[in-house]
Amino acid sequence: MKIVHVASELFPYLKTGGLADAVASLAGTLADNGHEVSVFLPGYRTALEHKDAAQAERKLRLKIEMGDQFLSGDVRVFSPRKNLNVYLVCREEFFDRRNPYGNGERDYEDNADRFIFFCKGVVETLRLADLQADVVHSHDWQGALLPLLVRDAERKHGVTLAVKTVFTIHNIAYQGLFPRSVFARTNLPEDLNHMDGLEYYEQTNLLKGGILFGDRVTTVSPRYAKEIQTPEFGNGLEGVVQTREHDIVGLLNGVDMAVWNPATDALLPARYSMANLAGKQICRGELLKHCGFAANFKGPVFGVVCRFVEQKGLDLLLANQDFFLAQDCRLVVLGAGEKRYEDTVRALAAQAPAKVFLSAKLDEGMSHLIEAGSDFFVMPSRFEPCGLNQMYSQVYGTIPIVSRVGGLIDTVTDADEFPEAGTGLMCAPTAESLGDALHRAMKLHADKARMSAVQRRGMARDFSWKVAAAGYERLYQESL
Numbered sequence: 001m002k003i004v005h006v007a008s009e010l011f012p013y014l015k016t017g018g019l020a021d022a023v024a025s026l027a028g029t030l031a032d033n034g035h036e037v038s039v040f041l042p043g044y045r046t047a048l049e050h051k052d053a054a055q056a057e058r059k060l061r062l063k064i065e066m067g068d069q070f071l072s073g074d075v076r077v078f079s080p081r082k083n084l085n086v087y088l089v090c091r092e093e094f095f096d097r098r099n100p101y102g103n104g105e106r107d108y109e110d111n112a113d114r115f116i117f118f119c120k121g122v123v124e125t126l127r128l129a130d131l132q133a134d135v136v137h138s139h140d141w142q143g144a145l146l147p148l149l150v151r152d153a154e155r156k157h158g159v160t161l162a163v164k165t166v167f168t169i170h171n172i173a174y175q176g177l178f179p180r181s182v183f184a185r186t187n188l189p190e191d192l193n194h195m196d197g198l199e200y201y202e203q204t205n206l207l208k209g210g211i212l213f214g215d216r217v218t219t220v221s222p223r224y225a226k227e228i229q230t231p232e233f234g235n236g237l238e239g240v241v242q243t244r245e246h247d248i249v250g251l252l253n254g255v256d257m258a259v260w261n262p263a264t265d266a267l268l269p270a271r272y273s274m275a276n277l278a279g280k281q282i283c284r285g286e287l288l289k290h291c292g293f294a295a296n297f298k299g300p301v302f303g304v305v306c307r308f309v310e311q312k313g314l315d316l317l318l319a320n321q322d323f324f325l326a327q328d329c330r331l332v333v334l335g336a337g338e339k340r341y342e343d344t345v346r347a348l349a350a351q352a353p354a355k356v357f358l359s360a361k362l363d364e365g366m367s368h369l370i371e372a373g374s375d376f377f378v379m380p381s382r383f384e385p386c387g388l389n390q391m392y393s394q395v396y397g398t399i400p401i402v403s404r405v406g407g408l409i410d411t412v413t414d415a416d417e418f419p420e421a422g423t424g425l426m427c428a429p430t431a432e433s434l435g436d437a438l439h440r441a442m443k444l445h446a447d448k449a450r451m452s453a454v455q456r457r458g459m460a461r462d463f464s465w466k467v468a469a470a471g472y473e474r475l476y477q478e479s480l
């Protein structure tokens with residue numbers, strides 16, 4: 001099949017979270033399976049500076065209609081592996097910036113224009129380069145206009161650009177919600193500017209376009225597919241999702257075993273596997289040293305790696321700071337995002353520098369070292385569409401402590417509730433319940449035989465993308 005992916009993140013060219021990993025491994029696995037895969041990404045500075053893009057060829061020049069203006073740009077393409085082309089939709093004014101979505105304090109004011117331009121650039125390339133896609137699969141609000149723009153361009157130009165469109169919701173909390181005036185920038189027919197279209201309480205909601213008009217709609221775990229049809233998790237779009245109740249499917253992400261595999265991970269000081277865990281001890285020692293702690297510390301090491309946003313439940317973790325101060329343990333946190341979380345974790349680290357360590361930045365190497373060197377990985381998310389880190393943890397023999405929401409429910413089994421099958425510890429997304437799970441972790445850590453059994457069960461699980469990609473292949477076939 002000819003499959004086109006459209007996303008605002010793609011590892012290793014631009015990554016702020018799991019979207020980049022998920023799109024890269026899905027596209028890569030589909031390419032390995034023999035499909036002709038193209039991935040469209042905005043021409044970010046980091047992507048253009050990446051060594052893979054050095055050979056990029058300028059494919060075409062763009063002149064994109066945006067309301068009553070025309071904006072220029074160009075499209076460059078390179079091929080990082082067999083069967084895979086990466087297309088960068090470039091316009092310096094929009095994408096030559098340090099960060100993809102905002103300056104750290106707030107989102108860029110021209111985000112609507114940036115991503116409408118991006119989507120239109122994709123459609124123009126489909127048309128002018130005659131890509132003849134079987135499937136155009138776009139992701140999250142930044143790609144949500146694709147289903148509409150593809151069909152609109154087909155009508156205007158009398159051509160077929162895609163047999164089917166697929167839209168995936170990675171996180172319904174981000175909707176691309178803009179002033180109503182933004183609608184004019186789409187140049188879509190005015191009848192879409194109402195409540196059965198993109199209009200949402202007198203605003204323009206781009207995500208709604210993907211949910212309503214994708215031929216097929218997916219999300220990233222079976223549990224989240226159900227949750228987003230409820231007011232608790234639907235972020236106001238539960239009614240819209242319900243209209244696609246019969247079409248929406250939850251396909252769990254996987255782990256890219258070429259990147260996240262302790263037996264081959266080049267970012268680690270030592271490698272290991274279930275058969276020989278000695279390397280995990282070396283990683284643990286290196287992690288402790290890196291944080292300025294004694295490398296031979298015997299108590300449990302708790303690791304956290306996440307975007308610093310409300311979703312990740314950092315406030316629940318911080319509500320348990322007395323636990324970390326009182327217990328004989330270590331806490332290592334890596335994260336970037338909202339300053340209020342950074343400030344509070346920093347204050348805790350300043351209060352107990354011998355026990356708590358914070359690295360407040362994006363650091364791929366450190367994220368691997370924490371996964372490998374910790375005993376427990378803490379992820380008390382308030383909601384979690386899928387979550388990758390709890391899967392990485394299990395693959396790395398690090399026991400995840402997670403809240404019972406979304407994809408975390410689909411990928412972790414509680415070791416106290418299911419002593420013969422457990423791979424982690426689960427709690428409700430509340431401070432008390434997390435506190436209880438942390439105490440259960442101390443007990444588990446003190447029982448070496450039980451700890452090792454839980455760890456090994458996690459390592460034995462198959463989270464590879466083979467399974468996940470097969471689900472998408474079936475979906476694409478069905479819809480053709």
Ligand code: ADP
Nearest residue numbers: 017018306307335336361362363367387388389
């Ligand atoms: P989300 O997509 O909601 O952020 P996921 O668990 O799906 O959550 O994916 C998060 C991804 O981002 C993981 O690969 C994780 O290691 C990575 N990540 C998050 N924060 C950082 C950071 N500060 N440095 C490096 N990697 C990070």
Ligand code: GLC
Nearest residue numbers: 018019022170385386387388
């Ligand atoms: C989003 C979600 C996360 C998911 C990732 C990849 O960022 O927050 O749960 O794992 O997308 O699908």
